[in-house]
Amino acid sequence: MTTSQQSGDPLEDNDRITPGAPLDAPRLVREQGVTAPLGFRAAGIAAGIKASGAPDLALVFNEGPDYSAAGVFTRNQVKAAPVLWSRQVLTTGRLRAVVLNSGGANACTGPGGFQDTHATAEAVAEALSNWGTETGAIEVAVCSTGLIGDRLPMDKVLAGVAEIVHEMGGGLTGGTDAAYAIMTTDTVPKQVALHHPQGWNVGGMAKGAGMLAPSMATMLCVLTTDARATADQLDAALRKATARTLDRLDVDGSTSTNDTVLLLSSGASGIPVEQDDLDAAIFAVCDDLSAQLMADAEGVTKRVVITVAGARTEDDAVAVARTVARDSLVKTALFGSDPNWGRVLAATGIAPVEIDPDRISVSFNGNPVCRDGCGVAGAREVDLSGADITVEIGLGLGDATASIRTTDLSHGYVEENSAYSS
Amino acid sequence: MTTSQQSGDPLEDNDRITPGAPLDAPRLVREQGVTAPLGFRAAGIAAGIKASGAPDLALVFNEGPDYSAAGVFTRNQVKAAPVLWSRQVLTTGRLRAVVLNSGGANACTGPGGFQDTHATAEAVAEALSNWGTETGAIEVAVCSTGLIGDRLPMDKVLAGVAEIVHEMGGGLTGGTDAAYAIMTTDTVPKQVALHHPQGWNVGGMAKGAGMLAPSMATMLCVLTTDARATADQLDAALRKATARTLDRLDVDGSTSTNDTVLLLSSGASGIPVEQDDLDAAIFAVCDDLSAQLMADAEGVTKRVVITVAGARTEDDAVAVARTVARDSLVKTALFGSDPNWGRVLAATGIAPVEIDPDRISVSFNGNPVCRDGCGVAGAREVDLSGADITVEIGLGLGDATASIRTTDLSHGYVEENSAYSS
Incomplete structure (x- = not known):
């Protein structure tokens, strides 16, 4: 199965840069995303951050048993508060959850904006702890997207966080709901899952339609896997993949203040993975998400x-x-x-x-x-x-x-x- | 008189980057261009190079007694044949004439395109010699503008050259006709003259509406002066002026293959000029032409x-x-x-x-x-x-x-x- 026949594009079909990507049997499907791998739940809700009432808050939760994680971030010198926060928490190589909002980038918002991001992570940690999984704010990455320059409506964000932990689901719905909730000018959600014949899986979702010239990373993108892998393995696979996929997507030359790609492993398949296999799988998922981002870019006709x-x-x-x-x-x-x-x-x-x-x-x-x-x-x-x-x-x-x-x-x-x- | 009240813009008024440019009494007017200084004639005709039948061939002729000249050219590594030619003849620091055509850039046309440019310069030299002024091809600069990639219709160009030498005029009409003949997607001709209280003058015309991010030069621009100045003086004034005016106009980030600015002195006023005065005058003319180019850029609404x-x-x-x-x-x-x-x-x-x-x-x-x-x-x-x-x-x-x-x-x-x- 090639991605050319996949649905989800506003245009009729879909090109791959690398039709000969080094994958034999692994299978890519676009019906699933971040909850395709075992050990992940996700949700997307309308928290009222967007005036339109459209879904605007997403959560991706790693149930473990592993919590390895890696991330790459925008090279823009003007970095949004959630980028500063997530880069900092990622130094531990460990994440339990990622909370993402559309409806506001929380960029160019000063110390107050950073406190908002911190408060959001604290609220997620508290909600997950109340829900039964002891979690610290330092295990929660935050991603935001939308208009640059405005503070987020924190009452809506915090109320949404308290609610969303009760909405988390696995399989088809949880990941898809999350992919919808991170959309801004995107017209379709972007997600894909890779099922590896060795028995482990990778899932991913992404958003981004304008200000799209990723540099070390793109827009918001969360990848998950149930393969057993260390944070170093994830980091190596992620950097290698994004450098040749998301970094080579350039819609308008404008690199965002919020570009973030996160890769989380639950290890829930129990299957240790070879670096080469992981590299190829993460490459394939990033490559497919890049094609989806290109196909839904703002105003695209070609x-x-x-x-x-x-x-x-x-x-x-x-x-x-x-x-x-x-x-x-x-x-x-x-x-x-x-x-x-x-x-x-x-x-x-x-x-x-x-x-x-x-x-x-x-x-x-x-x-x-x-x-x-x-x-x-x-x-x-x-x-x-x-x-x-x-x-x-x-x-x-x-x-x-x-x-x-x-x-x-x-x-x-x-x-x-x-x-x-x- | 400031340029703000000058006509010639498709928009209502016109900004100057440098309202405090170092000029006291010199006066800028847009009713005249390259034939405002003494000792210059010019013409613009429809030679049939453009399918539309619009004017497409211009000639600027220096009657002397001096023939000092300087030029700056595009930094694009892909240089049109006329740029390669004109850069070469300018090494003498001397020019008698500039022939310019719209309706074709003669860029990416290979050795054949360069031969066309050479043949055009030869034809101009021959026509001027027949007309009574002994001229060599090496004293003729060539500028072309229009679509990249096609050879020029040389039968039309050469017939036009034979005709245009008989159309040359001074004063208001010659320069204005030339300014019209070099237009492509420009909606108005761009010209300006500076009358210096010391008794010498500078004139200029320019074209350019798209592919406009000059680098060491802009589009096609011919400047004339009747001040007495050496080629070195002209070169210094031109480089200093373009670096801060035309080089700082950037409509779409696309630097053309044909960017050329030429400055010719006839010395016909008989007045030797101080470098500082020349610098200020050339700056003022380039600055005004830059504002005119901005105001008529493709699709401009702001x-x-x-x-x-x-x-x-x-x-x-x-x-x-x-x-x-x-x-x-x-x-x-x-x-x-x-x-x-x-x-x-x-x-x-x-x-x-x-x-x-x-x-x-x-x-x-x-x-x-x-x-x-x-x-x-x-x-x-x-x-x-x-x-x-x-x-x-x-x-x-x-x-x-x-x-x-x-x-x-x-x-x-x-x-x-x-x-x-x-």
């Missing part, structure tokens, strides 16, 4: 993969692909289904990498449009009317290659982002 | 000046201001007249400069919206409905300051750029 080959180093390839992926003129041309390869060359020429203009080749959807820096016959007639576009750029300088997932720049993007806070 | 103060160095201030100016989320919010200051903070946090998030302050149009990294009361109610928006960012780290001119990201920008080549 799912675009920019692949740079022939670079001197992989970092160079990423830098060129990212520059092209961020170029407004390339993105608007793709919105117009216009094979305007000259804009791809102009964008390549301003990448922070030394190139040889006379060696550049470009293909759209496999059709060569530029060779040795010049156009080829028929270049202006290439059909880009479909929802999926691949842009392949050859630099002719080396053997390294890398891809960035992005989208077009559409009227929908402008519309959605010119009327978000007001 | 003219935006991002000023960063309190930076450690001027380069840091430019880097932060440019990052904010390029941020799609900031630009779409401004299109929506939305004082979404959180996006300004998020963009500041991803600039390639070390900042302290807790010291950042932000004002919109002089109204504080963020202090010490947190929102202030009333921040969401600031009125940004006017056509001019200033964003002031204080970093609290030092004394350096710099401004970038930019625009909003509108439906008009998306519309215009999704349907340009097709």
Whole structure:
């Protein structure tokens, strides 16, 4: 089963950057998320944080017996209070729960905002302790998403926390409810589960549609597994996976203040996992969630993969692909289904990498449009009317290659982002 | 007379970054351009390069007695053939003429494209020689603008060159015709003249509406003066001026393959100029042309000046201001007249400069919206409905300051750029 046939996208089908990902039998399904692995419960409720009354509070709870955890966070220097908090508690390598809210990012809210995050973690710990599981605030990660700059309505948040611990469920519903509750401008929830033939599982959910250029992490994303793994194992798998998946999704070049990816292990399958198998599984789940995030990005009408080959180093390839992926003129041309390869060359020429203009080749959807820096016959007639576009750029300088997932720049993007806070 | 009351903008009025530019009596007028100084003739004709039949070929001719010249060019590694040619002929520090065409950038056209540029310079030299002024191709700069990737229709170009030398005029009409002929998606021609009380003059014209993030230069811009000045004097004045004016205009972060600014001196006033006076005059003309370019940028509905103060160095201030100016989320919010200051903070946090998030302050149009990294009361109610928006960012780290001119990201920008080549 490939992800191409998975439901959950607003568009018809779904590309994978890495169709040859190193997985044989493991099976990916999108009907489940963070509660697919044993030992996890989750819930999503409407706590009244969003004025719309839509679900806005989620909880992911690890029943154990293990509580290993790892996380990666935004590289933005302006970090939201929940990022500062969660980074701090993660230094223990241990988490019992993650509480997530939409309806407010709690970013640029000063010491008061940090106290709100702390109070939320304390409230979750108390509620879980009352519910029967002794928990400390330092075992609770907090994630927030929404508008930057406003304090959260803490009365609503704290009342919601007291309520949500009674709503936790496993299997299909708990995780799905949580995935819904973290949505902002997302139009569909994003979740996926991987069932490994060795008997352990990975689950994940993510949100994020705008301000989407993850850097060491993306948006809010919680991954769970029932494999037995140490915090170091989780950390290694998570960093390796996000560096090549979520970090290579770039919708608008804007890295959020709140980007957070957490990976929790319950060990409930009782099955110790080899690092390679864990790496491959976490990669597959992050890769699939990245594709889902791309497919539901704000205003998306085209799912675009920019692949740079022939670079001197992989970092160079990423830098060129990212520059092209961020170029407004390339993105608007793709919105117009216009094979305007000259804009791809102009964008390549301003990448922070030394190139040889006379060696550049470009293909759209496999059709060569530029060779040795010049156009080829028929270049202006290439059909880009479909929802999926691949842009392949050859630099002719080396053997390294890398891809960035992005989208077009559409009227929908402008519309959605010119009327978000007001 | 200030530029604020000048006509020529599609919007109502016009901001200057530097209201206190070091000029006392010199007078700026927009009714004239490159033929305002003595010793220059110019023309603009429809040569049939554009399918629309609009004017598309311009010539600026220096009658002497001096022929000093200087130029700055795009930093894009992918350079159009006319950039490669003009950079080469400028090494002599001497120019008799500049021929410019719209309707095609002659970029990414390989050796054939370079031969076309060379042939154009030869044709101009021959036509001028036949007309009575012995001229060599090495004294002719060539500038092209339009779609990247196609060869020029050389039959039209060469026939146009033979014709245009007979159309050259001075005073009001010649320069204005030339300014019209270099337009692409520009809606108005951009020109300005400076009359210095010492008796010498500077004129200039420019074009550029998209792919507008000049780097060492901008789009196509030709400046003329009848002051007596050496090529070295011109070069120094031009580099100093463009670094703080045209280089600080950033509409969409996309640096063109064809950016060229040329400065020619005829010396026809007979008046030797002091470097400081020349610097100030060239600065004033470049600054005014930058404001005109901003005001007519593709899809513009807001003219935006991002000023960063309190930076450690001027380069840091430019880097932060440019990052904010390029941020799609900031630009779409401004299109929506939305004082979404959180996006300004998020963009500041991803600039390639070390900042302290807790010291950042932000004002919109002089109204504080963020202090010490947190929102202030009333921040969401600031009125940004006017056509001019200033964003002031204080970093609290030092004394350096710099401004970038930019625009909003509108439906008009998306519309215009999704349907340009097709």
